[in-house]
Amino acid sequence: MDLLDKLAVLADAAKYDAACTSSGVRRGFQPGKIGNTSSSIAGCCHSFSADGRCITLLKVLMTNSCVYDCKYCVNRRSNDTRRAAFTPTELADLTIGFYRRNYIEGLFLSSGVLRSPDYTTEQMIRCLRILRQDYGFNGYIHAKAIPGTSPELVYQLGLLADRLSVNIELPSETGLQTLAPDKNKAAILRPMGQIRDQVVQSKQELVKYRHAPSFAPAGQSTQLIVGATGDNDRHILNLTQSLYKKYRLKRVFYSAYVPVVENSLLPALDTKPPLLREHRLYQADWLLRFYGFRAEELLTEAQPDFNPQIDPKCNWAINHLEQFPVEIMRADYEMLLRVPGIGPLSAKRIVSARRVSHLTWEDLKKVGVVLKRAQFFITCGGKAPSGLRFSPSTISRQLELIERSRRPAAVPEQLSLFDDAG
Amino acid sequence: MAWTEVVFQYDGSFDGFLCCVYESYINKAFPIAFFSDEECFSLYAVRSVITRRENAQRVMRGLVRQSSPAADLVRRAFLTCMEDKERYLYAFVRKVYAEGGSFLENQSDPVYYPIMRAVRHMGREVEKLRGFIRFSEYNGVLGAEIEPKNRVLPLLRSHFCNRYANESFFIYDRTHRELLLYTKGCSQLLPVDRLQLNLPGEEEVHYRALWKRFYETIAIRERTNPRCQNNFLPKRYRGTMTEFLPVNYEETRAIPTGETAGLPIPGAPDGTPAPGIPR
Numbered sequence: 001m002d003l004l005d006k007l008a009v010l011a012d013a014a015k016y017d018a019a020c021t022s023s024g025v026r027r028g029f030q031p032g033k034i035g036n037t038s039s040s041i042a043g044c045c046h047s048f049s050a051d052g053r054c055i056t057l058l059k060v061l062m063t064n065s066c067v068y069d070c071k072y073c074v075n076r077r078s079n080d081t082r083r084a085a086f087t088p089t090e091l092a093d094l095t096i097g098f099y100r101r102n103y104i105e106g107l108f109l110s111s112g113v114l115r116s117p118d119y120t121t122e123q124m125i126r127c128l129r130i131l132r133q134d135y136g137f138n139g140y141i142h143a144k145a146i147p148g149t150s151p152e153l154v155y156q157l158g159l160l161a162d163r164l165s166v167n168i169e170l171p172s173e174t175g176l177q178t179l180a181p182d183k184n185k186a187a188i189l190r191p192m193g194q195i196r197d198q199v200v201q202s203k204q205e206l207v208k209y210r211h212a213p214s215f216a217p218a219g220q221s222t223q224l225i226v227g228a229t230g231d232n233d234r235h236i237l238n239l240t241q242s243l244y245k246k247y248r249l250k251r252v253f254y255s256a257y258v259p260v261v262e263n264s265l266l267p268a269l270d271t272k273p274p275l276l277r278e279h280r281l282y283q284a285d286w287l288l289r290f291y292g293f294r295a296e297e298l299l300t301e302a303q304p305d306f307n308p309q310i311d312p313k314c315n316w317a318i319n320h321l322e323q324f325p326v327e328i329m330r331a332d333y334e335m336l337l338r339v340p341g342i343g344p345l346s347a348k349r350i351v352s353a354r355r356v357s358h359l360t361w362e363d364l365k366k367v368g369v370v371l372k373r374a375q376f377f378i379t380c381g382g383k384a385p386s387g388l389r390f391s392p393s394t395i396s397r398q399l400e401l402i403e404r405s406r407r408p409a410a411v412p413e414q415l416s417l418f419d420d421a422g
Numbered sequence: 423m424a425w426t427e428v429v430f431q432y433d434g435s436f437d438g439f440l441c442c443v444y445e446s447y448i449n450k451a452f453p454i455a456f457f458s459d460e461e462c463f464s465l466y467a468v469r470s471v472i473t474r475r476e477n478a479q480r481v482m483r484g485l486v487r488q489s490s491p492a493a494d495l496v497r498r499a500f501l502t503c504m505e506d507k508e509r510y511l512y513a514f515v516r517k518v519y520a521e522g523g524s525f526l527e528n529q530s531d532p533v534y535y536p537i538m539r540a541v542r543h544m545g546r547e548v549e550k551l552r553g554f555i556r557f558s559e560y561n562g563v564l565g566a567e568i569e570p571k572n573r574v575l576p577l578l579r580s581h582f583c584n585r586y587a588n589e590s591f592f593i594y595d596r597t598h599r600e601l602l603l604y605t606k607g608c609s610q611l612l613p614v615d616r617l618q619l620n621l622p623g624e625e626e627v628h629y630r631a632l633w634k635r636f637y638e639t640i641a642i643r644e645r646t647n648p649r650c651q652n653n654f655l656p657k658r659y660r661g662t663m664t665e666f667l668p669v670n671y672e673e674t675r676a677i678p679t680g681e682t683a684g685l686p687i688p689g690a691p692d693g694t695p696a697p698g699i700p701r
Contacts, residue, residue: 004635011639029584036585038552045654046553047665049641052650056553059640097629100564100589101557103664258644273644353528363530 001084007094009084013064013075014110017167017223018253022056022105022140024218025162033136035099037106037162043140044105057108057142058098062086062123066112070180072169072228074260075112085114088127096135106140106162107131117148121157128160140218145195147187154191155215158198163218163250166191168243171236175229178265192247195220199248219250226281227257227274228266234295234304237284241295244288254281280306287312290344291337309400314340317377318396324377325384328364329354340399341374361385372402425452430508432471434458436500439508440478442471443515456508485515489523495537501573504540511537544572552581554655556664557591558630560620564591567617567662575602575611583609621672630669637665 001009022043029036038044045054061075063085069077086094091109098104109127114120124143131137143161145154158164166188170176173185195216202215222243224236240252256273259266284306287293291313298312299305307315317324317340326339328350336347346368353359353367361380365371375385376395390398428451432438439456446453454466485493492514499511510533517525517533525531529538547570555578557564564586568574575595582591583604590605594617601614622630660666 004632007632008635008639011636015640015642029587032588034588040549040552044549044553047637047663048651048655049637050648050651051641051643051645052647052654053641053645054654055637055640058636094632098633100586101559101629101633101664102553102555102566102585103633105553256645258642275645349529353530356524356528357531359530363528366530366535368529 003090003094006084006086006090007060009082010060010062010064010086013081013112014059014061014108016074016255016258017059017108017110018053018255019142019165019221019223019251020054020056020059020108021142021163021221021251024250025140027138030138033138034096035106035137035139037138037140046102046104056105057140058095058104058106059108060086060091060110062091062109062111062120062127063114064112065114067115068113068180068182070169070182071261071263071265072179072225072257076261079261086127088123088130091127092130092135092137095131096137099137099139106142108142109161110144111146113146113148117146118150118153120146121149121153125153125156125160128157132160142218145191145220147183147191149191151191151194154194155198158195158216159213161216163220164195164216165221165223166195167223168239169223169225170229171224171231171239172229175231179228189247192220192222192249196247219248221249221251221253223253223255225257226254226278227271232304233277233281233284233306234299234301236281237288237295237299240285241288252285254278254285276308277306280308280312284312287316292334293338310396310403311340313338314373314399314403318399321392321395325379326377327382328359328378328380339374339377341370341372341377343368373399425450427452427454427466428469429453429455429457429464429466430469430471431457433473435473436497437475437478438471438473439500439511440481441473442508443481443512444477445469445471446512453509453512455506456512481515485518488518489526491526492518492523495526495541498541498544498577499537501576502540502544503571503573504536504543507540510540544574544577547572548574548577550655550659551578554659554663555582555593556662558619558622558664559626560622562590564589565594565619566592567594567596567619569596569658569662571597573598573600575600578602579609579611619672622670627669630664634665634669 022038023041025037027037043056045056047055049055063083064075064081065083065085066073066075066077074081095104095107099106109124111120111124114123128141128143131141141161142163142165143157145157145164145166147166154164168188170179176183176185198215199219202212205212206214224239226236236254243249243252256275256278257267258273259269259271262269284298287298288295293316298316306312310318317338323338326335328336333347333351336342336350337344342350349367350359350364350369353363359367359380361371364374364380371385375388376390376399430442430445430453432442438458442453442456445451451469455464482493485496496511496515499507499514504510513533514537525534529535551568551570551574555566555568557566573595575593578593579602582593586604587607592604593602594614595601599613599615601612601617603610603612
């Protein structure tokens with residue numbers, strides 16, 4: 001199999017992994033080495049594929065052969081698909097070739113489990129060693145820690161990579177038992193705990209000794225599949241929150257399940273991936289990380305799933321109308337952040353601008369507030385927006401209408417002369 | 423004595439613009455418009471401003487003394503493609519002289535807002551181009567072409583010099599006909615009227631094919647979303663990106679580079695030295 005085919009097979013097998021970021025670490029040029037890591041906070045996107053997802057890293061598997069038989073996965077043992085494997089040198093050459101042409105920011109290396117987790121990780125380490133030590137590659141590397149790998153090898157991997165990730169995939173133990181019988185929760189969480197501890201330890205050592213080895217300086221992330229199992233949004237969001245808290249994850253990624261296989265335990269092949277649901281989860285994830293919300297505030301036992309028609313922040317605000325309207329000239333930063341249509345950036349700008357001048361509705365627009373959402377929840381200099389009529393009972397409908405115009409039109413339903421009667 | 427209204431004619435350089443500011447204060451002349459080309463037709467009195475480095479530096483020193491973020495903003499804003507940027511910048515400079523830089527706190531300030539928007543527009547373009555620039559290898563030298571709206575090369579300089587410190591590379595800006603050259607730790611910005619690229623070697627074509635294959639493979643068919651893709655990767659960038667071009671695009675290109683591009687942007691004629699941006 002030539003390199004072109006190999007790349008196609010191994011990129012195709014890796015594409016369902018959502019994580020593709022190059023953030024979290026800043027490393028300038030080092031003499032004798034190739035490259036640096038991005039200077040901006042958000043990393044650097046090098047392209048966007050036809051599905052609108054960003055391409056930052058060369059995202060491939062070391063091999064797509066796998067000893068496991070997870071039912072949701074394209075690479076499972078029982079699936080009849082083309083198998084391929086990169087040799088460590090091949091992949092290192094490819095990465096350098098792409099990096100020099102500014103196609104990519106670095107390498108995202110994952111793998112199916114060949115023979116055993118340890119053997120697979122050794123292969124990955126060998127490739128990363130060639131990159132880092134022989135070629136002096138100084139760009140970004142994201143590597144997958146495979147559950148079941150011995151701690152010593154995970155440590156070696158972390159010394160070579162910028163970010164490590166362990167994918168949870170199925171958000172509940174029952175999901176794991178039915179769909180991924182070879183895996184269990186404890187085995188997945190063990191490397192996560194180890195990575196957390198070693199990242200902290202490495203940071204401390206670096207403070208003391210400048211040349212101490214740095215272990216996964218960009219931290220770790222994970223991925224949850226949405227829609228393959230019956231878990232509700234509340235469960236997923238609570239899990240996310242505890243992962244951020246307990247395991248100090250940098251990111252939790254959500255991947256809308258794309259049916260790739262016919263199985264009675266999984267959604268049918270013609271099911272559309274739940275993209276809107278995934279989107280709402282990402283919005284909620286941002287609320288947890290940057291807006292000071294807690295999972296319990298966003299979803300309750302009475303409402304365990306997000307309203308797909310309305311974003312989670314608006315949804316929260318509608319349910320807490322007693323806290324609104326908020327006066328722009330006086331409200332504190334934390335409260336401004338809770339107003340739909342105001343984000344961390346515009347909240348900061350408001351706080352800084354109102355010190356030097358009185359803000360009008362027109363000014364708010366210039367400051368970056370999304371007025372079409374914010375207008376229901378704020379007053380500006382004691383005044384409500386002119387010409388806007390609403391009552392607590394109509395807000396939700398009005399917001400839905402605003403949102404709808406932004407989303408691609410749904411397939412129109414065929415009108416029927418006979419209601420479900422027939 | 424009241425201020426007279428005039429039109430300034432200058433050489434289009436950043437120093438030239440600063441000299442216009444200098445002239446304006448010295449002679450109490452309020453600029454209605456700025457011209458940087460030869461033909462300048464106006465009903466107002468036309469003043470030709472000769473660029474003198476010491477005058478420009480004096481203006482800049484004054485600005486830095488008032489507010490150094492404001493001075494930096496003036497430098498950056500001069501690189502943008504904002505229409506009538508000299509007029510906006512002049513108003514901005516006057517305000518900084520009059521009251522210092524505190525009005526920068528308020529983004530909705532009428533004098534600051536247009537400048538801020540233009541600089542932000544350029545910042546976004548720079549951010550995108552950091553990722554979207556595609557190099558090709560020509561006999562060991564990496565080369566790329568771009569067609570930006572703003573004069574972004576001075577802003578991309580440090581990023582790429584840092585990233586490819588051990589390489590020799592060039593980036594050609596077709597819009598402003600400017601070339602960024604880097605080799606062995608030295609970089610240079612040069613005005614270049616046209617650039618004819620060599621044909622790519624075998625290895626280069628191979629890498630292009632690999633990248634194109636990767637690009638096509640990585641998209642999930644069930645999630646196809648062209649609107650989202652267009653939002654993040656506007657079509658105007660695609661003309662210089664490997665994944666949207668045939669592998670041997672140099673051969674098939676209908677018109678040589680120099681003639682397709684090179685719409686001179688007003689206020690930034692070819693060959694004007696760009697103001698230095700602090701790293």
